[in-house]
Amino acid sequence: MKIAVASGKGGTGKTLISTNIFDTLIKNGTRAVLVDCDAEAPNSIAFFDAKLVSTSEVYHNVPVIDTSKCTYCGKCHEYCNYNAIFILPPVKIIQVIEDLCHGCGACTVACEFDAITEKQVSLGQVKTYALNGNPSLIEARMNIGVMSPVSIIKAAIKRVDAQAEVVILDSPPGTSCPFVQTVASADYVIFVTEPTPFGLSDLRQSVETLKGMNKPCGVIINRAGLGNNQVQQYLMDEGIPLLTEIPFDKKIAEYYSKGEIVCTKMPKIAEQLLEVVNQIIEKHGNSSN
Amino acid sequence: MEIAVISGKGGTGKSSISAAFATLNTKVVVADCDVDAANLYLLFNPTHESEDVYIAGHKAIIDYNLCNNCGICANHCRFDAINFIEDKITITETSCDGCFLCSRICPTKAISMVRNDKSRMYSGSFRNGKMVYGRLSPGEENSGKLVNMVREKAKQVAKENGIETIILDGPPGIGCPVISTITGVDKVLIVTEPTISGLHDMQRTVKIVQKFNLKPYLIINKYDLNPEMSLDIYEWSFNNGLEVIGHLPFDPQMVDSMVHGKTIIEWRPNSDISKKINLIWSKIMS
Incomplete structure (x- = not known):
């Protein structure tokens, strides 16, 4: 079963919740895998004493134009929906702006004169780490300067071994493509929010996004006790399950800041999270894919 | 500034x-x-x-009255957005990048592109x-x-x-x-x-x-x-x-x-x- 934490x-x-759920599951003997899908800012691995076992590059193909064959007809420019081909036919200038290219291949199809070949450009890496000898941590890491992490996230999720019982996907923030790509492959989505107006506003937007995708979800309120109770009210109105609340405690923030797994210091939280996951598996586990 | x-x-x-x-x-x-x-x-x-x-970009949609299920679009899509699902060509909207290639190469003109026009920009005091x-x-x-x-x-x-x-x-x-x-x-x-x-x-x-x-x-x-x-x-x-x-x-x-x-x-x-x-x-x- 795949559970996205978003x-x-x-x-x-x-990241606090996903790393702690993962740690708790592993210690409980479950074959769990954690995938850090926040490719723009991946951090989950730092919480574990894990050993890098493999790195694979994620590429896309960008066009290379052979100007000796190019007739400057402009069809590739016309096919490109990303303005990545700059052309000035009268003075015979044509250039690929690689930063804008999405690697869709439309220009290659468009060219009738065999003037376009393609080369691989790296977008990032998928790294697999082993914990106690098991390759159970996967990280999507986008190269600095790349526009979109989506294809790296996809590649990282594909890397998951079919043997895994529970897969935790630590999702990127926001509600646009990177988030959608991550939750699209999940069977259940846990939203982590804080009980503040900003937290509620973003939670609402995330829930709206998910509605279009028909995925079951529940909410963990973190830093409960700060802010107000509007999030609880919203969950009741919407009929969204409140999975558990993690109290605001400066100690949690301090452990987290040092890169420690809070559950090992505060067993009560481990129990809470295990209970949450067990309930999710009980209710939604059969829909596993 | x-x-x-x-x-x-x-x-x-x-x-x-x-x-x-x-x-x-x-x-x-x-x-x-x-x-x-x-x-x-x-x-x-x-x-x-x-x-x-x-x-916010475009999304491809298929008109199944025109589609002959040839699969050319699926072969060309680099975003893994078009696949045969239960023998029927299907677009996964969340994967579509909006590049237009499928709509351009479809031999039966069954694919069209629709604009994502629900995003807004506001300004005020x-x-x-x-x-x-x-x-x-x-x-x-x-x-x-x-x-x-x-x-x-x-x-x-x-x-x-x-x-x-x-x-x-x-x-x-x-x-x-x-x-x-x-x-x-x-x-x-x-x-x-x-x-x-x-x-x-x-x-x-x-x-x-x-x-x-x-x-x-x-x-x-x-x-x-x-x-x-x-x-x-x-x-x-x-x-x-x-x-x-x-x-x-x-x-x-x-x-x-x-x-x-x-x-x-x-x-x-x-x-x-x-x-x-x-x-x-x-x-x-x-």
């Missing part, structure tokens, strides 16, 4:  | 700090560039003076100036282009109203929307926090900012959560020729002010943290 707003405790 | 506030990691306090800056003395234009999780409108409750439609913000429709893409539109509008509004300072509240991460937020701005401020993730994301953010030949200023928020790591950040910054222009303590009053729909400057103007924010702002502007 948040809309950044910094609500998504 | 455009000042961008970014962070890499989310939740470091970027929006609360941007909002605090916006309610110091001078009139400002605030542009919320975090278009897929816009929040500042909650604090500023701006009027609606104008609304623009933003076209708030109590300390003008505000522009984008709202990307859930699940849509290209937020970098919407960020550009928000910034253009902010510049226009600033000019029309004789306002000199534009504060851009940026999105998290280091991808397209962030690049669009910092391209060509005058100053970049990175708000970080002393956590392993905060430090790591800040370093990646610094790299992206330097790629654009800008020198970022750093603020360490919630420095007292881990004072040792805060010192490490100071040291790392010094060694990399960067300036930490201030550090702020963790203060529950920041959350209280947000709950009351105010910035910390408005809620507790004489608090220690408000004074520190004021000082940081004068350093940026000097």
Whole structure:
């Protein structure tokens, strides 16, 4: 079963929850895999004493134009929906703007004169790490300067071994493509929010996004006790299950800041999270894919 | 002058700090560039003076009356968005990049492209100036282009109203929307926090900012959560020729002010943290 841990707003405790659920599951003897899908800012691995076992590059293909064959007809430019081909036919200038290219291959199809070949350009890496000898941590890491992490996220999720019982997907923030790509492959989505107006606004937006995708979801309120109770009210109105609440405690923030797994210091939280996951598996586990 | 506030990691306090800056003395234009999780409108409750439609790319749809299930589109799609599902050619909307290739090569012209036109950009007034913000429709893409539109509008509004300072509240991460937020701005401020993730994301953010030949200023928020790591950040910054222009303590009053729909400057103007924010702002502007 794949469970995405998402948040809309950044910094609500998504990585805290996903790393702690993963750690708790592993210690409980479950074959769990954690995939860090926040390819723009991957951090989950730092919480574990894990050993890098493999790295694979994720590429896309960008066009290379052979100007000796090019007739400057402009068809490739016309096919390109990303303005990545710059052309000035009268002075015979044609250039690929690689930063804008999405690697869709339309220009290659468009060219009738065999003037376009393609080369691989790296977008990022998928790294697999082993914990106690098991390759159970996967990280999507986008190269600095790349526009979109989507294809790296896809590649990382594909890397998951079919033997895994529970897969935790630590999702990127926001509600646009990277988030959608991550939750699209999940069977269940846990939203982590904080009980503040900003937290609620982003939660609402995330829930709306998910509605179009027909995925079951539930909410963990982190830093409960701060802010107000509008999030609880919203969950009741919408009929969304409140999975558990993690109290606001400066100690949690301190452990987290040092890269420690909070559950090992505060067993109560481990129990809470295990209970949450067991309930999700009981209710939604059969839909596993 | 455009000042961008970014962070890499989310939740470091970027929006609360941007909002605090916006309610110091001078009139400002605030542009919320975090278009897929816009929040500042909650604090500023701006009027609606104008609304623009933003076209967030296109999506392919199949007309099954015309489709002969040949699979040419699936062979060409590089985004793994077209597959045979139960022997029927099917487009997975969430994977479609909107490149148009399938619609161009379909021999029966069964595929058409529809515009994603649900995203909006708004602008209006708030109590300390003008505000522009984008709202990307859930699940849509290209937020970098919407960020550009928000910034253009902010510049226009600033000019029309004789306002000199534009504060851009940026999105998290280091991808397209962030690049669009910092391209060509005058100053970049990175708000970080002393956590392993905060430090790591800040370093990646610094790299992206330097790629654009800008020198970022750093603020360490919630420095007292881990004072040792805060010192490490100071040291790392010094060694990399960067300036930490201030550090702020963790203060529950920041959350209280947000709950009351105010910035910390408005809620507790004489608090220690408000004074520190004021000082940081004068350093940026000097």
